[in-house]
Amino acid sequence: MKKNFRNNRIYFYLMGAICSVIVFYAIQYGANRYNSDLALKNRFQRNLLEQQMMLQDKSQIITEIISDSSISNWPSLEVIVNAEGIFAQIFEDDTLIFWNSNHIRNQLISLRKPLIDxxxxxxxxxxxxxxxxxxxxxxxxxxxxKSEYPFENKFLPSVANSDFISNDNIQLTYNLDEASYFINGQNGKPIIGLNFDKETKPGAEVIFCLFFFFLLAYLMFILWMGSLYEKYGNIISNKRFLFLLYIIDLFLIRLADYYFNFPSILKHSFLFEPKFEIMAGMNSIGDVIITLILLVAIFYKFIQLVQKGKIYVHLKYRYFQHVISLTAMWAVTIGSFYIIYHIISGLNINPVLGIRLAEPENILSLFTIILLNVVLFLMVRSFNYYSLKQPVGYIYKLLYFSIIAIITYAYILENQLVVISGFGFVILLITIFAFLKDTSSLKFLKYLLYLIIFSVANTLIINEAEHDTKDISQVRTANYLAQKNDLNLEMVYSDFSSNITSDSVLNLIIENYPVNPEFAINEYLKSNYFKSISGKYDIQVTMCTDEELLEIQPEGILIGCDEYFSSLIRDFGDSTEVADLYLQNSTPESIYYIGLIAGDMLAIPEAGMNMYIEFYFTYVPEGLGYPELLVDNKTLAYDLSGYAFAKYSNNKLVYKFGDFSYYTDYSSVRNFPIGKFYNYSDYRHLKLVTDEGDTLIISRPVAKMSEQLATFSMLFLLLGLTAITVFILFFSKKALAYFALSFRTRLQVFFIATISVTILIIAIITTYYAENSNKERIVTQLNEKTYSVLIELQHKLGSINSFDEYQMDELQPLLRKFSLVFFSDINIYDASGKLVASSRPEIFRKGLLSELINPMAFEEIYVDNKLFYTAEEKIGEMAYYSSYVPLNLGDNEPIGIVNLPYFARQTEVKKSYFEMIFSFLNLFVIAGILGTFIALFISKLLTKPLVVLQQNLSEIRIDEQNERIDWVADDEIGLLIKEYNQMVDKLEQSAELLKHSERESAWREVARQIAHEIKNPLTPMKLNVQYLEKAYNEDDPSLKDKIRTISKSLIQQIDTLDKVAEMFSDFAKSNIRKMNQVELFGVIKSAMALFKNYNHITFDLHHDESAYYTKAIEKDLLRVFNNLIKNAVQSMEYADEGRIDITMTQSDTHIEVKISDNGKGIDTAFKSKVFQPYFTTKSGGTGLGLAIVKNIMNETGGSISFESSKNGTTFFLKFNRCNESK
Known part of the structure; x- marks a missing residue:
């Protein structure tokens, strides 16, 4: 079957490419139809009607349950609605008696119809x-x-419910005039409009699937083209030129694919969005992967050609070609590291550590990094095959790479770490090449070192890229925070102030003031003038008259409205280029403007009335608990999470944010450099001076060693698993042979497995324990905080029986103060589960939570009468712990519930959890590597006597003196060696007896054969002598001529006897002869020269320019090749065009010579007798030629075999290789 595949692989690859293209377009066609706007609308319509029917069915079931008792059946109601993801609210006489979610506000409204959807x-x-x-x-x-929140961040995604539609691009609207499609209810009338906010594109899963078949078609086409080159490449004899054409073809294919944007559905997807600044054609993940696949094909093809001897080093140009190969090795190494650096820089995240690994970009980036390492490994293999065996020394390579690294850094690439990492990478590799031979005992160690070197080099590049990216982001964030003015807002406000006088609608609203509240003015301004900035800024309009007073909370101070704003502008405001717009001296994390519209600019009936407009924006929400949840990515240019910053003014710390403990006095940081990074106290700081002369310091935590080392650990595991997978898939026979474990391998596997399993078990147990321990600690701390807050509230609220008895406007400031003391937000709910007050009212005001309590907490406390309830809750994708306790005051009856949502400690726990995971990962990998080295050493130490025993057993010869093994230890191995020594003694005795028997038998056979060979020439000699004697007796007149003729004949017969005697002498020679170093190439050339006069035969000698040295007797080797070439020539005696091909190849340990002819071949019946003495198929042969060849090959420690068919014969000779004498 393998032979059929080889013969038909051109058609196989072509059909594979065609099938992949067909599947690609089939998927594309199906995806386009499935994701068309009309198809999405129809699915949405169908699913909505199904969901309406489901809600109606559930409503009927709920009606039956609550007909008896509502409260007692709370668990039954939960089961019914929670199973389908339904939110429910049930009212009895306008009183809420059941709800299962606090994400929807109270829906008690008056409806005229008994049933409405x-x-x-x-x-x-x-x-x-x-x-x-x-x-x-x-x-x-x-x-x-569909979920849609007032903020857009990682915790609050806008996601469509797959029960309705699986596309997140939909936009729903009440305005049917603006809708592209109508969605009808069960009555057939539209109930909502549907739009698509952008062109609907296939999902990530479809793009991945299309990309896979695109790459498969690409790969099949490349393999098809390579097969064409292999089949028809004999037309071009210069294989280097042929390989260059192959590379040019691949380049042209890539060029066409890149510039024609084929296929467009992929080239317009997220896979090909430009993210990197590498070079043309490699600015996206997709482009990099395609280019890497082409490089894999090139290196793989190069390795094939080198292995087959089609590309080799010419002795004449070896130094030039060696420079080319070293330069290529350097270029591929630096290029790969450069690409990895830009991949990490473009992502702004380290994909190796698995954080946000579910995102498609990170999966592809990780795949790209692994593919880059595959290219690097193939490059290493290519270099190893092509130039390692050439006579260029280690020092030369070291010097060359040093020079080219300096040139690269000075004139080509200024990234110091990439150059240094590349230099260290290639130096370590050539060191392994030079000092670790590719023997079976060292092969595992060699590949383990490869894996470590690859992982270390990648880790250095990835960590440096991540570090540089964070530095760049920190500089941008610092400059962003240092800006005080918002030019966009000032331009918008300028347009507003110039148009306000002529705005009749605004004047009409103001004329009706205070009939129209400030809210109406505020909404009008935001929708007509400040729409572009209303998403970013909190805008507040205040109308001030001379008599109007403002109450400043929480102090309760009363101050005149105009006086208050005038003092803010006078004491803290700076004028801007826009008239009557003032920038307040705000903290670095916020921007605060106050705009003044004087009454004379408006149609204000009341004299002295002014309009103040406040614009406030903060990068980081104030307070505890939910800060990341309240960040809006639509208006926030930079993510400030993970940063700390401080502002110094007049040598004093005036503002500080974050976890870092800044000095209160500027003198302590005065000596730190301005505009440059510096590390201090496990943080990396950047100090800037603002335009006003203040100092801003922005800081971020320095990555811990465990995190940096975790990159190495993950890469080591990923690259190791990749190598094992490729080895099993593509080298299955070798894999099966390897897993036929030897004793040493079993020892190694046992050591490594024991260490790995032990560490893994410890890691799992410790991680499980730590996670549970942290949860228990959080619950305990939360419990303590909750009861502490409860005691304080009971003390402050006194003995009231209802919240109606307390001044509610004083409760919220009180909760805010408690939240700062206890480092947690606080909410209070009444006995009906409705929110009374909160230290963080914006959460409820923005609608992230409704005013209703968590129904489970209400059930536990008011239905099941529990004293404490703790649960893990979620707002969007943000999970947090929350505790609830009943609030008992005057008559010990609970008048409400106190709730503490707790975030702060959970962030620390999550961080420490990842640090622990990284630590165990590092421990696992490092201990595994050390354990592997120890296992290799110990297994070699323990199996050394077994290896000695094995070698001695393999060298036992019945006709030679065998060595005994000296072993002093009296252990199991000692007993085994003792038995071996006894066996050697017995074998020597048996050998003597056998030699004696064989000697007698051999001499009898030799005597018989000698008698036969001598008898043949003696018979004609006897006849000639008798004939001569008769002529002499008869006085024959021609006696003289007869003596001359008969003498000549006798001499010929005597020469034949001499030749027979010499051949028997050669065959019987002793094997113990001194062998010298012989260069095989010269011997073969000498043998070929003897047959150069055979004009009908063409000789071809294939070899590279390296020397082929072996230990032998040169005269014997010449006889070997003379015999074999002579036999080949005789087999083509009657051929018109004969051909003899001699191919020489060598490995680290052996030299192989292949001699092929196109003669008549050897009959199958004679193949088993070819090397037997006296066997011949020629009328004039002795039958000793090939027997002598076999004997000589055995003497040299080599071997000989052959294959023959009717189309010719091939002899395979294998010699032991030795290094050239210095």
Whole structure:
């Protein structure tokens, strides 16, 4: 079957490419149809109707349950609605008696129809709602269609519910006039409009699938083209030129693919979005992967040609070709490291550590890094095959790489670490080449060292790229924070102030003030003038009159409205280029403007009335608990999470944010450099001076050693698994042979497995214990905090029986103060589960949570009468722990519930958890590597006597003196060696007896054969002598002529006897002869010269320019090749065009010579007798030629074999290789 594949692989590869293209376009066609706007709309319509019917069915079931008792059946209701992801609210006489989510506000509204299904827009997204009234019960059921939040960040994604539609690009609208499609309810009337906010593209899964078949077609086409070159490449004799054509063809294919953007569906996907600044054609992940596949094909083809002897080093140009190969090795190494550096820089994340690994870009980046290392490894193999065996020394290579590294850094690439890493990489590799031979005992160690070197080099590049990327981001963030002015806002405000006088609608609203509240003015300004900045800034409009007072919270101070704003502008404001717009001296993390619109610019009936407009924006939300949740990526240019920063003014610390403990006095940081990075106290700092002369310091934590080392550990595991997978898939026979474990290998596997399994078990147990311990610690701390807050609240609130008895405007400032003391946000709910007050009201105001309590907490405390409840809750994708306790005051009856959502400690736990994972990963890999080295050493030490025993057993000869083994230890191995020594003694005795018997038998056979060979010439000699005697007796007159003729004949017969005697002498020679170093190439050339007069025969000698040395007797080797070439020539005696091909190849240990002819071949019946003495198929032969050849090859320690068919015969000779004498 393998032979059929080789013969038909051109068609196989072509069909593979065609099939891959067909599958590609089939998937593309199906994806386009499936994801078309109309198809999405139809699926949405169908699914919505199904969900409406489901909600109606659930509503009927709920009606049956609550007809008896509502509260007692709370668990049953939860089971029904939670199973389908339904949010429910049930009212009895306008009192909420059941709800299962605090993400939807109270829906008690007056509805005229007894049954209505519609779509509503909540602050957390769009919902399909079903309402049913039954007796005195009102049932609301909700099913989320799509989540949409007022903020956009990693915790609050806009995601469509797959029960309705699987595309996140949909936009729902109430305005049917603006809708592209209408979605109808069960009555056939539109209930919502549907738009698609951008061109609908296939999902990541489809793109991945298309990319896979595109690469498969690409690869099959390359293999097809390579097969064409291999089949028809004999037309061009120069294989180097042929290989160059192959590279040019691949380059042209890549050029056409790149410039014609084929296929467009992939080239316009996220795979080919430019992210890197490498070079043309390698600016995206997809481009890099395609280019790397072409490089893999080139290196693989090169290795094939070198292995087959099609490309070799000419002795005349060896130094030039060696420079070319070294330069190519350097270029590929530096290029690979350069690409890895830019991949990490373009991602702004380290994909190796598995953080956010589910994102498609990170998966592909990780795949690209692994593919780059495959290219590097193939380059190493190519270099090893092509130039390692050439007579160029280690020092020469070291010197050359040193020079080229200096040139690269000075004139080509200024990235110091890439050059240094590349230099260290190639130096370590050539060191391994020079000092570790590719023997079976060292092969595993060699590849282990390869894996370590590859992992270390990649780790250095990845960590440096990540470090540089963070530095660049820190510089940008620092410059961003140092900016005080927002030119965009000032331009918008300038347009507003110039148009305000002529705005009749605004004047009409103001004329009706205070009938129209400030809220209406605020909304009008945001929708008509400040729409472009309203998403970024909190905008507040305040109308001030002379008599109007403002109450400053939490102090409760009363101050005149105009006086308050005037003092802010006078004391803290700076004028801008826009009239009456003032920039307040705000902290670095915020921007605060106040705009003044004087009454004379407006149609204000009341004299002295002014309009103040406040614009406030903060990069980092204030307070505890939810800061990352309240960040809006749509308005935030830079992510400030993970940073700390401080502002110094007049040599004093005036503002500080983050975990770093800054000095309060500027003198302590005065000597730190300005505009440059410096490391201090495990943080990396950057100090800038603002335009106002203040100093801004922005800091980030320095990556810990465990995290940096974890990159190496992960790379080591990934590259190791890749190598093992490739080895098993593509070299399955070798894999099976390797897994036929020897005793030494079993020892190594046992040591490595024991260490690995032990560390893994310890890691799993410790991680599990640490995670549970941290959770228990959090719950305990949260419990303590909650009861502490409860005690303080009981003390402050006194003995009230209801929240109606307390000044509610004082409760929120009190909770905010407690939140800062106890480092946790605080919420208070009343006995009905409705929010009373919160230290973080914006969470509820923005709609991230409703005013309703977590229903499970309400059930546990008010239904099951629990004293404490802790649960893990979620807002969007942010998970946190939250505790609840009943608030008992005057009559010991709970008037409400106190809730503490707790974030701060969880962030630390998550960070420490990852650090622990990294530490165990590092321990696992490093211990595994050390254990492997120890296992290699110990296994070699333990098996050394067995190896000695094995070698001695393999060298036992019955006709030679065998060595005994000296072993002093009296252990199991000692007993085994003792038995071996006894066997050697017995073998020597048996050998003597056998030699005596064989000697007698051999001499009898020799005597018989000698008698036969001598008898043949003696018979004619006897006849000639008798004939001469008769002529002499008869006085024959021609006696003289007869004496001359008969003498000549006798001499010929005597020469034949001499030749026979010489051949028997050669065959019987002793094997113990001194052998010298012989250069085989010269011997073969001498043998070929003897047959140069055979004009009908063409001789071809294939070899590279290296020397072929072996230990032998030159005269014997010449006889070997003379015999074999003579036999080949005789087999083509009657051929018109004969051909003899001699091919020489060598490895580290052996030299192989292949002699092929196109003669008549050897009959199958005679193949087993070819090397037997006296066997011949020629009428004039002795039958000793090939027997002598076989004997000589055995004497040299080599071997000979052959293959023959009717089309010719090939002899294979294998010699032991020795190094050239210095």
């Amino acid at each position: 519609t779509v509503i827009r909540e602050k957390t997204g769009w919902y399909l709602v079903h309402f049913q009234r039954t007796d005195n019960f009102k049932i609301f059921l909700f099913k989320r269609i």
